[in-house]
Amino acid sequence: MLETRQLSKHFKGLVAINNVDFNVGQKELVGVIGPNGAGKTTFFNLVTGFLKPTSGKILFEGRDITGKPPHAIAGLGIVRTFQLDRIYHDFTVLANVEIASHLQARIGFIESIFKTRPYRKKEQSARENAMQILQFLGFQDKKDELARNLSHGHQKLLGIAVALAAKPKLLLLDEPLAGMNVQEVGHTLELIRQIRAEGTGVLLIEHNMRAVMSTCDRLLVLNFGTEIARGTCEEIQRNKDVIQAYLGAKRNAA
C-alpha cells in the first residue's frame, strides 16, 4: 500500500534519512524502531508531507505522492499522530474529533453561512462520526470536557481519536504509549490491534519494546537514518546489528 523508494532527507550536512526502501501492505501493522535520533519521526514527516524529501519517491496505492502537501496526503488516506500531545486544547473532546471529520463532512463556506439543509446534514454526520470514534475509544463520557483538562494518557488517546476521525487507510502512530501507565498501555495496544482488525494499516513508532514485539507483524529498524534490519519480531530480536545499535558493541568484539 505504501512504498518508499530510495527515500533520503538531508538537513544541510546531516543525513537524517538515507536511501530507505520500505513498504507496508494492506492491513499490516508494522513497527518502526531505532535508538533516539535514528530518523523515525523524520521518516513519518516525509511520508505525511510535513517534510519534502531530498531525493527518492513515496508511493501510496501506486500513486506518486512525493512532495504533496500534508492535507492532500491526509485526503488520500495517510493520517498521522504526533509525539507531543497535539490536540486542540481549547476545544471540548467532541469538538476535537468533529473538526477532524472535515474530510468526511466537506462543508463549504457559502452553505455554512446560510446553514442550508445539506449543511445541517453534514454537520450532523460529522458529529455522528465523532461520537462513533469516541465510543470506540471508550471516551463518550468525557465528550464535553475541555481537552486541556484531560490527563496525559487521555490526551494521547484523543490524539488517536482525532487521527481516526479523518478515516485513514494507513495510520501512522508516533510514540502513542509514551508517558502512559501500564493500564493505559494495555488499553491503547488493544485499540491499535482493533484499528488494524477493522482494515486500517498501522505504522507504529514506539520505544516500548515489549509492546512493539507483542503487536507488530513486522519491524523496520533504523539507525542514523539508515535501515539496519527488517523482518519479523523474532528475527529482529536475534539480529546482531540491532543489538549492537541498542546496546553498543563490545570494545574487543569481532
Place this chain on the structure above:
Amino acid sequence: MKISRIIAYVVLLAFIFSLPTIVRGNGYYIHVLILCVVNVILASSLRAITTTGQISLGHAGFMSVGAYTCAILVMKLGVSAYAGMILGGLVAALLAIIIAFPVTRVKTLYLAMLTLFLGVFISLGLTEFRSVTGGTSGIIGIPALNKISILGINIDFATRAANFYFISIVMLIVLVFLYSLDQSYVGKTFKAIAQDEALASSTGINVTKYKVAIFCIGCFIAGVAGGFDAHYLTVITPDSFGIFPSIYIIIYVIVGGPNRFAGAIIGAVVLTIVPEAFRAFKEYQPLFFVAVLYLVVFLLPGGLVTIPQYLRFSLRNIFKGRAAHAGD
C-alpha cells in the same frame, strides 16, 4: 430561534435605528455614531481574520484601497456610488489574495512586520501616485451617495442621519454574515487552525486555503467600509488610513475581547465614544489608547466583553467569603 431572542433582536434594531432621533438629530452626535458603526465593521472584520491565528497590522491599508478605488471609479468613470463601494471591496480583496500567499506562510512577529510594512507601502503608494490619487492632499469633492427611491420614498443622502441608516444596514449585514460564519463548522475550523496548524493539516484541512479565504473576506469588508467613508467624508487623504488607524482597529479587538464575537463590537463602540467625549485632549489620544490597552491586558485579559462574567465571579466570591466567616 427562541421568541425571547427574536424580541431582543427587534428591540436592539429599533434602538439602533432610533439613535439619530434619540440624539435629536444633533449633527456631531450622529457623526460619532457613524464613526462607531464604521469602526464596528472594521474591528469585526479584523477579528474574523484573527480567529485563524493571523493578525494584520495593515487593515486600514485595505480600507484605503477600497476608499480610493471607489472614489476614483465614481469621479473619473461615473460608476454609481454603490457599485463603487462593492468594487472597492473587490479590489481590496484582490490585493489581499495577491499578498495573502506570502502572508499566510509567516507567523507571529514576521506576520506583524509584513502586514505593517504592507500598510505603510499602501500609504506611500497613495502619496506618490499623484496623478491618480492626488498625492498628500488626497481626493477632494467625492459626491455623496446617490439618491435611492424605495417604494416611492426618496432617500437623499444629504443628511447625516440618512448616512447613518445606510451604514447601519451595511453593518447589520456584515455582522450577520460574520456571526453565521463564526458559529458554523467553518468558523470552528478557523479556531482549530489558530490552535494547531500542523494538526489541522494532518487531518486533511487545507490550512492555507482557509487562511487566505478569511483574510480576503476581512479585507473585502474593510474595502467596502472604506468606500462608504469616501462618500461620507467627501475627502480622503493617505493620512486618514495610516499606521495609527490600523493599530487602533487591533486595539478595539483586543480591548473588547478577541475570543468572543461581541468583543470587537464592544471594543469599537467604547473606544470610539470615550475618546470623543474627551475631544479637548485630542493630542493625547494615542496615549489614551495605550493606557487602556495596558489596563485591559493586565486586569481583564479576556477583554471588556468578560466584565459581566468577572463581576459575577467576584460577587460570588464575596458572598462565599461572608458565608465562611459566618461559619467561624
